[in-house]
Amino acid sequence: MIEPLRALPLDELRKRSSAKWRSYPDDVIPLFVAETDYPLAPAISAALHEAVSRGDTGYTPADPGAAVAYASFAARRLGWEPDPGRMRITGDVIMGVVEILRRIIEPGDRVVVTPPVYPPFFEAVPEAGGITQSVPLRDTGGGWELDLGAIDAAFREGARAILLCNPHNPTGTIHAPDALRALAELAERHGAVVVSDEIHAPLPRRDNVVTPFLSVSDAAARCGYAIVSASKAFNLAGLKCAIMVAASEGTHAVLRSLPEEVSWRTGLFGALATVAALSPESDAWLDAQALAIDANTELLRTLLEEHLPDAGYRPPDAGYLGWVDLSRYGWGDAPARRILREARVAVHSGPAFGDGGAGHIRLTLGCAPEVLTEAIERIAVLR
Structure with missing residues (x-):
């Protein structure tokens, strides 16, 4: 039976040199870019090594x-x-x-x-x-x-x-x-x-x-x-x-x-x-990652219902991106700015996606459940 993939620990992730981990200080939770926090599929690591x-x-x-x-x-x-x-x-x-x-x-x-x-x-x-x-x-x-x-x-x-x-x-x-x-x-x-x-x-x-x-x-x-x-x-x-x-x-x-x-x-x-x-050879790894992301899509729904009940969210049919409507909170067309400044969570700004993006944020669900949980709890403090 395939078990959900586990994300790497934060102290290990912060050693990465990619944009996700080099764009903001360490006190910011980075969920703004479509990078995941899982170890590479073993077949990929072996090929590169x-x-x-x-x-x-x-x-x-x-x-x-x-x-x-x-x-x-x-x-x-x-x-x-x-x-x-x-x-x-x-x-x-x-x-x-x-x-x-x-x-x-x-x-x-x-x-x-x-x-x-x-x-x-x-x-x-x-x-x-x-x-x-x-x-x-x-x-x-x-x-x-x-x-x-x-x-x-x-x-x-x-x-x-x-x-x-x-x-x-x-x-x-x-x-x-x-x-x-x-x-x-x-x-x-x-x-x-x-x-x-x-x-x-x-x-x-x-x-x-x-x-x-x-x-x-x-x-x-x-x-x-x-x-x-x-x-x-x-x-x-x-x-x-x-x-x-x-x-x-x-x-x-x-x-x-x-x-x-x-x-x-x-x-x-x-x-x-x-x-x-x-x-x-990588199919099982992909299935394990999908299980982890499935769990996070539902976790995000639960967290929003508990902490940001006026947010609009529909779990994605595919991928690992969460599209969240925060317009009812009155945080402006680009709530990502306030979220970064006051909650220290980096999310993608809705208006960058064109028509229909005002009041929205996009966040990446390919992370550890505890990271996603802390991010939503931080944002909820702004209510």
Whole structure:
């Protein structure tokens, strides 16, 4: 029987040199960035130690095995069999987003984003020469969903692409297969393109199922691209490896046309770690981490009910991010500022996620239960 993964002790975590542990003084509980506090999967540690021991620190080859590893992972864990021959590697998901957009839009074209959404989306579009057009998610009262009518209108008025977040960051929403099929039909009807960020797909909560966008229909395969990475689920962001995935000859031709430098940006350690992460050897570790995060999603609900009963919170369908509405407490549009200043807890500021983010915070649930508990108790003192 798999036991939930245990986070490392705080004194050990504070020795890390990543952004999570170097952005604030030691009296601050850092829950602002999507880094987890667990030990690496043993297969990843072994692969990296072996590489260091043999001085394997050179250039990344064109085919480090990441595509085949992802295809195997997708078949085992997502019920999808993508063709590794239609993939290319790059440094990270946003690099992949920018490079694909540069090939499929003209300068000044509008690209739909669906806020509240991952803040770098708002920077990736202009970096690629486009203009962001916000089409917010619809709040159904029990969750969030794509506003397909408004997306249709945006395409009809000339938007050339949409950045899909699947599963969605920060809400943790898993988009339903029917919604994804409808999105693909809309995009194809209007000659638009879907670029799907699926970085959180390896971590569905409990019995939830993530549907890869490219798998839902022939239309999705023709009009879409996916960009995937092991970096969030396995805490490998600093090692730099992502995979751009196509599912048709036309979209694969676009990936083939990208400059060779796009793949050279991949870190060799990132590629080695990705192959180890996506191997069957790491499945049990991933399941153990999922159990720990499942427990924390429910713990956050309990803590908020006890200490911040007017907060709005829906446990995520996937990923390890908690999206919390604190607007009823009157702490302003950006409550993260007061929380950092007075409670000494660092959380991500809601307004950075665009429309729908005012009064909200995002916090990371990939931590020890006692850390999450202390963070909410500190915030509750501000009531």
